[in-house]
Amino acid sequence: MDKNVMDWPTFIGALLLLILIAAPLVIVPDYGEAVISAANAFVTENLGVLYLLIGMVLFVFLLYIAFSRYGRIVLGSRGVKPEFNTLTWAAMLFAAGIGSSVLYWGTIEWAYYYTGPPFGLEPGSDEALQWATTYGIFHWGPIAWAIYCLPALPIAYFYYVRKRPVLKISEACRPVLKKYSDGPVGTIVDILFMFGLLGGAGTTMALATPLIAEGVNYFTGIEPNMTLNTIVLIISTIIFAVSSYSGLRNGIRVLSNINLWLSFVLLGFIFIIGPTVFLSNTIFNSIGRLLDNFFMMSMWTEPFAGIGGFPETGFPEAWTIFYWAWWLVYAPFVGLFVARISKGRTIREMIVGTLVYGTIGCALYFGILGNYGMYLELSGQHSVVDVLNEQGAPAAIISTIAKLPASSIFVAIFVVLAIIFLSTTFDSGSYILASVTQKEIDDEPLRWNRLFWAFVLAAPSLVLMYLGGLETLQTASIVGGFPLIIIMVMLIISFTRAIKEDMPKTFGSKYFIYRDEQE
Numbered sequence: 001m002d003k004n005v006m007d008w009p010t011f012i013g014a015l016l017l018l019i020l021i022a023a024p025l026v027i028v029p030d031y032g033e034a035v036i037s038a039a040n041a042f043v044t045e046n047l048g049v050l051y052l053l054i055g056m057v058l059f060v061f062l063l064y065i066a067f068s069r070y071g072r073i074v075l076g077s078r079g080v081k082p083e084f085n086t087l088t089w090a091a092m093l094f095a096a097g098i099g100s101s102v103l104y105w106g107t108i109e110w111a112y113y114y115t116g117p118p119f120g121l122e123p124g125s126d127e128a129l130q131w132a133t134t135y136g137i138f139h140w141g142p143i144a145w146a147i148y149c150l151p152a153l154p155i156a157y158f159y160y161v162r163k164r165p166v167l168k169i170s171e172a173c174r175p176v177l178k179k180y181s182d183g184p185v186g187t188i189v190d191i192l193f194m195f196g197l198l199g200g201a202g203t204t205m206a207l208a209t210p211l212i213a214e215g216v217n218y219f220t221g222i223e224p225n226m227t228l229n230t231i232v233l234i235i236s237t238i239i240f241a242v243s244s245y246s247g248l249r250n251g252i253r254v255l256s257n258i259n260l261w262l263s264f265v266l267l268g269f270i271f272i273i274g275p276t277v278f279l280s281n282t283i284f285n286s287i288g289r290l291l292d293n294f295f296m297m298s299m300w301t302e303p304f305a306g307i308g309g310f311p312e313t314g315f316p317e318a319w320t321i322f323y324w325a326w327w328l329v330y331a332p333f334v335g336l337f338v339a340r341i342s343k344g345r346t347i348r349e350m351i352v353g354t355l356v357y358g359t360i361g362c363a364l365y366f367g368i369l370g371n372y373g374m375y376l377e378l379s380g381q382h383s384v385v386d387v388l389n390e391q392g393a394p395a396a397i398i399s400t401i402a403k404l405p406a407s408s409i410f411v412a413i414f415v416v417l418a419i420i421f422l423s424t425t426f427d428s429g430s431y432i433l434a435s436v437t438q439k440e441i442d443d444e445p446l447r448w449n450r451l452f453w454a455f456v457l458a459a460p461s462l463v464l465m466y467l468g469g470l471e472t473l474q475t476a477s478i479v480g481g482f483p484l485i486i487i488m489v490m491l492i493i494s495f496t497r498a499i500k501e502d503m504p505k506t507f508g509s510k511y512f513i514y515r516d517e518q519e
Helices: 008-027 029-066 086-098 101-115 126-139 142-149 152-161 174-182 184-220 226-246 248-273 276-299 315-341 347-379 384-391 393-401 407-436 447-456 458-467 470-506
Strands: none
Touching: 008 184, 029 142, 029 276, 029 315, 029 347, 029 470, 086 248, 086 315, 086 347, 086 407, 101 126, 101 184, 101 347, 101 384, 101 393, 101 407, 126 276, 126 315, 126 347, 142 152, 142 315, 142 347, 152 315, 152 347, 152 470, 174 184, 174 470, 184 226, 184 393, 184 407, 184 470, 226 407, 226 447, 226 458, 248 276, 248 347, 248 407, 276 347, 315 347, 315 407, 315 470, 347 384, 347 393, 384 393, 393 407, 407 447, 447 458
16 A cells, blocks of 8 residues: 555655755764855845745735635535634644744844844844834744745645645646646655755754753753753654654644643733733734834845945844745645645635734734843843853743743743644644655555654754754755745746636635536
């Protein structure tokens, strides 16, 4: 059965590409880091505007589709009901799309903006503070979730409406690639997607592992080092491997729901027990500033930097372009996963739900966790910035949570959340990687295939951790995300062609547009 179901060229090709890239980085790490940095410099300096452009294009395109007549398309046959209730569905897409990174950046990102603000502002100034509370919500807001949601459109349409039992990017690109979807070109598209996901996954886990290790240090006194990081990585890998092996309903769904309720406990406690008025005012102020400056922030490229005495901050490249590249790397995976769990929903529900639930979830993390750390800094109770500069981001994050009442309980909840968030992202990732390496899916990918990719996902993380440094992690994401720009454009064209081709034949009642399987 495995022999007939498995897509071995894609399976072997992705694995070989990963080995070919990772091996030199391990053998000659200094040279590998230099190559990654050089590639990043070329991409950001010459092609960075493409990342900003694709983000805005995807956002506008999705809004158009959601509120056009195409938004009424039901993902499934007439009368089908959603597979998961709305709360579980929102929890699953949020946990898969964000992972433990929201705990990391949600707590500490404001400090980077405060000390290295955009627009040539003076570090530590009042204006820098205003933007520090805003940019995190922007970077993790509607454009990020639009990038995530776009691949779900053609994938869900082909899988649930056209009844194609394949969860592949190449299949979603069939209206563009045509017969080449089944040949080497389609295989290359799928391998590029898998490589992007493996690189992005490595970045996420390489950030999360030291954070979890710092939490272990808080309770045990064991100094964080590569040995402890490696042990944490192995334990986390085993957890999400078991979850992936258990499947979508028994593993991923359960962990996502646990994550949701633990998040409510942590954020609710900080909001109620912490500086409630300050947090409320800051969140509303940040949202207002974001709404007022959304398009400017989305398209800011610092064009005059270094000319005629204008300051060069490097902010767009270091942050906005990095983030858009990071979302692009994850987009096909998250899109595949969102498509898989959206059976029975309309396209409008899928798009609006992804954009709204994802943005609200991230805004709550940044607005409560981040602004709590800022309050400690401004009130003089604890200098998060000093800890960040002297001991690094993981120590600054754990030290912020440790200032809460009953700190041991909430540091424990925070660490457990980080582990489960990491697991929900990577069990979803291994699920989708297994799906892409099969010719067809009957309910779920093969178990051994899911388990295999769960362990493979840990490999890039080890490599990036040993290379070390936030800059290396950021540059790896930017470079890995570039091929995905081309794939995103192909997905837009593919969905547009498919929907226009089907519309005259399949426009049924007010609420259903479906393909007649007898045609």
